Amino acid sequence: MSEPVPVTILLVEDDEVIRRSVAMALERYGYRVSVAGDGLTGLELFRDGHHDLLLLDVMLPELDGIGLCRRIRESSTAPILMMSARGDALDVVSGLEAGADDYVVKPVDTAVLVARIRSLLRRAAFVPPATGRTGPPEAPAGRLVFGDLSIDPAALEVRRGGEEIALAPTELRLLLEFSAHPGIVLDRQSLLRNVWDYGWDGDTRVVDLCVQRLRKKIGADRIETVRGFGYKLRR
Structure with a gap:
């Protein structure tokens, strides 16, 4: 039997300490992580490979997280989780308006981050969530x-x-x-x-x-x- 293909996450974070610690934490949970330190590099990595989920910081050099999110949404419906250092209302609203699915405030607890990631992946795949509810909401059969x-x-x-x-x-x-x-x-x-x-x-x-x-x-x-x-x- 073939091994399951690990979920691939693209992490775009300019702070090297945060970038390395988050990547290591996600890898311990079995995720494959690609990293970039600025928005333009993140956009190149996104275009060059397949990623199941994108984890984007709001404040990025070259191309900020909001702009990066918009560029990604031009061609992809992959789940996007934004990270904001301040949790500022403007950051949150701007990220969600740009097409992000959810956001977390830094510093974020690893367990919380992984829970949000799993939730986004469940939504993307429409598989049963942990609560036991069916993936897509129950709806009548037919169009x-x-x-x-x-x-x-x-x-x-x-x-x-x-x-x-x-x-x-x-x-x-x-x-x-x-x-x-x-x-x-x-x-x-x-x-x-x-x-x-x-x-x-x-x-x-x-x-x-x-x-x-x-x-x-x-x-x-x-x-x-x-x-x-x-x-x-x-x-």
């Missing part, structure tokens, strides 16, 4: 239609006006969660648990920014904000 939007939960295919829409894994999982409960208001904390696979309270800005990105792709009026409660997919 679902909401106006000009059609969703095939089995094929993981989304079309708008007949044209296929490219969604990042987190965006797709979020849409599947909404489509499983059309017309029902879903609060941010339940979305964090079921879509982001958080076993603890997370930052709800992650939800809000992902909803914004999803709206741009499927139609701004398709997901309704219910102030003080959460969001719902219009029937």
